Amino acid sequence: MKKTTVLQVCMVFVVCSLQAVIGSPVDCPDQDTAGVSCIISLEKLLERAVQHAELIHHIAEESKLLFDEMLISFGVVNLHISEGTMCSPKTVSVPMSKTEIQQISDKWLLHSVLILVQFWINPLVDVQASLMNYQNAPSALVDRSKLMSTKITSLEQGILVLIRQILGEGGLVVEGPEDTSDHFVSSDTFETVRRDYSVIYCFRKDAHKIQTLLKLLKCRQIDKENCSLF
Amino acid sequence: MWRDAEQALTLMWLLSWTSHSVCHSPPGRPRLTRCRSPEKETFTCWWEPGSTGGLATSYQLYYRKESSLEVFECPDYHKAGNNSCYFDKQHTSIWIIYNITVVASNALGKAYSESVEVDVMDIVQPHPLETVNVTFVQTTNSPYFLVQWQPPHDADTRSGWVTIKYEVRLKIENSGDKEDSSWESYSAGEQLEFSIYSPQPGASYVVQVRCKLDHGLWSEWSPSAFIQVPDNMPDTQNAVMIIAVTLTVIIFLLTAGALTVKMKPMKHFLLPPVPEPKIYGLDTQLLKSGKSEEIFSALITPGYPQIVQSSDRQVEYLVVSNYDEEMDFDGKAHLEDPKGENRPTDTAQKVSQNSIKISLNSSQVLNTTLSKNDHSGTVSNELSVLGEPQQLLHLKCNGSPVKAQDQNTQMSSSSNCEHVSINTAGLTEYVEVDEDQKPLVREDYSMVSDIISDNILVLQDSIPVEGHKEVKCDKTSEPLGYLETLTTFSSES
Numbered sequence: 240m241k242k243t244t245v246l247q248v249c250m251v252f253v254v255c256s257l258q259a260v261i262g263s264p265v266d267c268p269d270q271d272t273a274g275v276s277c278i279i280s281l282e283k284l285l286e287r288a289v290q291h292a293e294l295i296h297h298i299a300e301e302s303k304l305l306f307d308e309m310l311i312s313f314g315v316v317n318l319h320i321s322e323g324t325m326c327s328p329k330t331v332s333v334p335m336s337k338t339e340i341q342q343i344s345d346k347w348l349l350h351s352v353l354i355l356v357q358f359w360i361n362p363l364v365d366v367q368a369s370l371m372n373y374q375n376a377p378s379a380l381v382d383r384s385k386l387m388s389t390k391i392t393s394l395e396q397g398i399l400v401l402i403r404q405i406l407g408e409g410g411l412v413v414e415g416p417e418d419t420s421d422h423f424v425s426s427d428t429f430e431t432v433r434r435d436y437s438v439i440y441c442f443r444k445d446a447h448k449i450q451t452l453l454k455l456l457k458c459r460q461i462d463k464e465n466c467s468l469f
Numbered sequence: 470m471w472r473d474a475e476q477a478l479t480l481m482w483l484l485s486w487t488s489h490s491v492c493h494s495p496p497g498r499p500r501l502t503r504c505r506s507p508e509k510e511t512f513t514c515w516w517e518p519g520s521t522g523g524l525a526t527s528y529q530l531y532y533r534k535e536s537s538l539e540v541f542e543c544p545d546y547h548k549a550g551n552n553s554c555y556f557d558k559q560h561t562s563i564w565i566i567y568n569i570t571v572v573a574s575n576a577l578g579k580a581y582s583e584s585v586e587v588d589v590m591d592i593v594q595p596h597p598l599e600t601v602n603v604t605f606v607q608t609t610n611s612p613y614f615l616v617q618w619q620p621p622h623d624a625d626t627r628s629g630w631v632t633i634k635y636e637v638r639l640k641i642e643n644s645g646d647k648e649d650s651s652w653e654s655y656s657a658g659e660q661l662e663f664s665i666y667s668p669q670p671g672a673s674y675v676v677q678v679r680c681k682l683d684h685g686l687w688s689e690w691s692p693s694a695f696i697q698v699p700d701n702m703p704d705t706q707n708a709v710m711i712i713a714v715t716l717t718v719i720i721f722l723l724t725a726g727a728l729t730v731k732m733k734p735m736k737h738f739l740l741p742p743v744p745e746p747k748i749y750g751l752d753t754q755l756l757k758s759g760k761s762e763e764i765f766s767a768l769i770t771p772g773y774p775q776i777v778q779s780s781d782r783q784v785e786y787l788v789v790s791n792y793d794e795e796m797d798f799d800g801k802a803h804l805e806d807p808k809g810e811n812r813p814t815d816t817a818q819k820v821s822q823n824s825i826k827i828s829l830n831s832s833q834v835l836n837t838t839l840s841k842n843d844h845s846g847t848v849s850n851e852l853s854v855l856g857e858p859q860q861l862l863h864l865k866c867n868g869s870p871v872k873a874q875d876q877n878t879q880m881s882s883s884s885n886c887e888h889v890s891i892n893t894a895g896l897t898e899y900v901e902v903d904e905d906q907k908p909l910v911r912e913d914y915s916m917v918s919d920i921i922s923d924n925i926l927v928l929q930d931s932i933p934v935e936g937h938k939e940v941k942c943d944k945t946s947e948p949l950g951y952l953e954t955l956t957t958f959s960s961e962s
Contacts, residue, residue: 297684333564335563335564336558336559336561336562337510337558337625338559444564444590451630454629454630
């Protein structure tokens with residue numbers, strides 16, 4: 240009995256190591272080293288990216304609602320977001336309509352998504368830190384902000400991988416936008432609250448953008464015939 | 470009276486004048502009621518006009534996109550009906566905020582509504598579904614409703630621009646006495662059909678479906694679809710259930726009755742007794758009765774190993790000593806006819822001498838000869854064998870004539886000089902015992918004075934015993950030393 244079990248274990252080891260060497264199309268532990276020893280299909284990558292984006296958007300929606308409730312409980316009735324000037328980075332002009340979006344290239348899509356994602360990493364971290372200082376912040380809101388920060392960083396990695404695979408270029412290093420506007424620490428709690436709210440509000444919008452762009456990209460890459468291009 | 474008439478006239482004139490002026494006044498403020506985008510590509514806004522002021526009032530809608538100061542007017546006032554503005558695809562931008570204002574204007578003035586900020590992303594609400602079909606499927610033993618519908622025709626779900634989600638609800642429609650039951654809602658995901666299991670037989674249901682795009686607003690419920698469930702549920706199902714239940718009950722009753730009724734065969738059949746341990750040949754009844762011999766005789770089978778009675782064969786010689794006789798020894802360490810006149814002392818000395826010699830000749834085989842001479846003297850012999858129990862007879866050192874020798878054993882005791890017996894005199898007889906003969910010592914073991922190994926029994930005729938001393942002598946001891954001890958002994962005795 241012993242011999243057979245030992246043989247089986249050896250076989251399993253050999254098979255597993257072979258698989259690891261060859262590269263299984265199923266799962267890669269580290270996405271940064273993708274392409275070297277591990278190959279995920281483009282379809283799976285895009286699917287994962289879309290799922291990430293959908294999840295992020297969903298969490299952002301819930302965060303906004305929770306924040307609204309919190310503001311009501313604080314007694315702040317109307318927190319007006321003025322024209323959303325803080326919302327999207329000025330460096331990127333994302334197309335505003337479906338027709339426009341459908342006319343832009345994959346390369347442009349990916350780049351704009353990447354810039355958006357990279358733009359929001361730092362503000363989300365700041366908001367999460369700031370929310371911890373609130374006195375009565377609902378824990379659901381704090382948890383969601385944490386989740387958003389983690390998911391956005393992993394989405395960034397995924398987008399980099401996608402760029403490498405689809406466009407074949409190296410990692411695009413974009414200089415972060417000016418951090419001056421992000422790190423103002425105001426002693427005025429109202430200003431802080433307003434800033435946090437605007438971050439969440441604008442991020443929700445951008446999350447929707449990212450999700451839409453990625454979905455379109457996925458459709459274009461995977462299912463070229465069915466994607467309606469009118 | 471004239472005054473009253475004047476007052477009435479002025480009053481009437483005033484009234485007519487004011488009423489005339491109210492009819493012609495600037496319009497009241499309109500109000501934007503809602504804006505909707507059915508598919509996230511176009512949108513429409515509706516407003517509610519204020520008071521018209523009695524004059525023809527026209528409405529314009531102006532909008533401004535975020536971070537831009539340019540003002541545009543509504544591109545299409547008619548497509549969506551009265552008091553509406555329809556933004557087509559070219560004019561719809563998503564993810565930016567529209568600042569919309571409606572202006573009511575007539576000859577006398579303008580009225581501005583409150584500005585409304587709209588992001589297309591937030592106002593997505595699809596049209597209600599138009600067709601919903603419900604069918605009752607009764608193929609297997611689990612009947613179900615199959616609800617089917619068509620997607621809204623303008624939503625672009627194929628390219629992934631929007632993700633649609635459906636929801637189905639149904640309730641039992643009770644006509645008349647019973648109160649209305651509540652709706653049951655089911656989420657149907659992105660599929661275009663849905664199955665609802667286990668409908669109530671004989672009831673009539675109302676089914677509705679609605680949909681949602683992304684995280685937008687739910688559409689209105691579709692028009693109701695009605696279905697009536699037929700009354701006859703499959704009888705086979707019920708029959709099987711009934712039969713199974715009755716069978717179980719019958720079996721249960723039978724077993725219960727069998728157990729309670731003290732019928733041994735039934736009891737044994739249902740609950741077999743635990744077997745007791747059984748040994749072949751052993752009858753438990755005998756044990757109870759208490760007759761042990763029969764039991765154990767039954768146990769012993771012919772092949773059962775028996776204890777070999779071999780000890781009888783070993784006994785070959787018996788030595789019987791006679792206290793009345795004296796014996797003498799010679800130096801050869803074997804018995805000889807002693808001289809009769811020996812005194813104890815002499816014999817002692819002699820003994821000593823003999824014993825010395827004996828010790829020296831330890832390897833000799835001692836033979837025993839007996840002679841029945843008239844020996845005077847007293848006493849006794851006793852043999853006592855000292856030293857390590859060995860199977861050999863180590864009777865070397867003994868001066869007494871008592872020796873017994875088993876033919877099988879050897880007298881090779883170079884190491885031991887077991888016993889010393891100081892015999893004054895005595896006659897010992899040497900009795901040969903046949904193998905077959907039973908030992909003389911049958912039942913009376915009082916005659917036995919000593920046992921030498923497992924072959925030799927020393928018997929005595931008379932009782933009195935002179936004290937004998939036992940001296941161990943080891944091989945290294947000098948004969949002289951031995952002599953000394955002997956002499957001391959003899960002096961003591």
